[in-house]
Amino acid sequence: MRGAVVCAAIGLLLAAGCGGGDEPPAGPGMTIGIRFDQPGLGMRDPGGGFTGFDVDVAEYVAAQLGTDKRDITFVEARPADRETMLEQHKADLIVATYSITEARKQRVDFAGPYFVTGQSLLVRKTNSDIDGPESLNDSDWRLCSVTGSTPAQHVQANYAQSVTLEQRNSYRECVEALLKDEVDAVTSDDVILAGYATEQPDKLKVVGRPFSTERYGIGLRKGDTRRAQVTAALRAMIADGSWDRFVRDNVGRSGYQVQTRPEIVDDP
Incomplete structure (x- = not known):
């Protein structure tokens, strides 16, 4: 009985139950x-x-x-x-x-x-060739997305024959690659891309309508x-x-x- 009381008291202090449940x-x-x-x-x-x-x-x-x-x-x-x-x-x-x-x-x-x-595209401000998902069928564009993300999976499932997909650990890495001209576009959800475009509005822009939900x-x-x-x-x-x-x-x-x-x- 005493052990149970002590355990209960420790549980309250440490926010950890005595039973070690899941x-x-x-x-x-x-x-x-x-x-x-x-x-x-x-x-x-x-x-x-x-x-x-x-x-x-x-x-x-x-x-x-x-x-x-x-x-x-x-x-x-x-x-x-x-x-x-x-x-x-x-x-x-x-x-x-x-x-x-x-x-x-x-x-x-x-x-x-x-x-x-929904998924969209982030490109350099000077890029006029990529204006939406339809543009991805026109040339061997280099796209960047993040490993394990749904945008990367969507590109692999729908555009694998027409684009080269590079997967990195973070969108920040993808944006840096875009600014260095190492890739042609970054693909992710438009609300995510809008944040990066706001950081550097003179260099980046979001193009096209979302092509996923x-x-x-x-x-x-x-x-x-x-x-x-x-x-x-x-x-x-x-x-x-x-x-x-x-x-x-x-x-x-x-x-x-x-x-x-x-x-x-x-x-x-």
């Missing part, structure tokens, strides 16, 4: 995976802080689950690592422009979608019972106006036009 507690601490290199969405500042739409969403949801933003540990979630991070308990949630796909749902659960966007969800470990709470938090975020504010404060600066608020569903 699901960590919702508070007071939480580890959330975000992107560190996406302007307006998930960025790590030089001073070590974090800003962006996904960061605001993550902090809002965590608060609804009982975790203050001061008790959140943000970790970098690169596209190729996201499922593994959840499966290996390296993150409680992934809020990192994480598109909901049937293949990913075999390994993780999602709540959402909390944002809907990407539904961003919050990733959780398979079977995590907190999915219903996360879903409720996302609905509250839209209902109380926080979602609109997060979009305006982060994404609106790029001039990106959000068409509609997303509809949060129980099983996205």
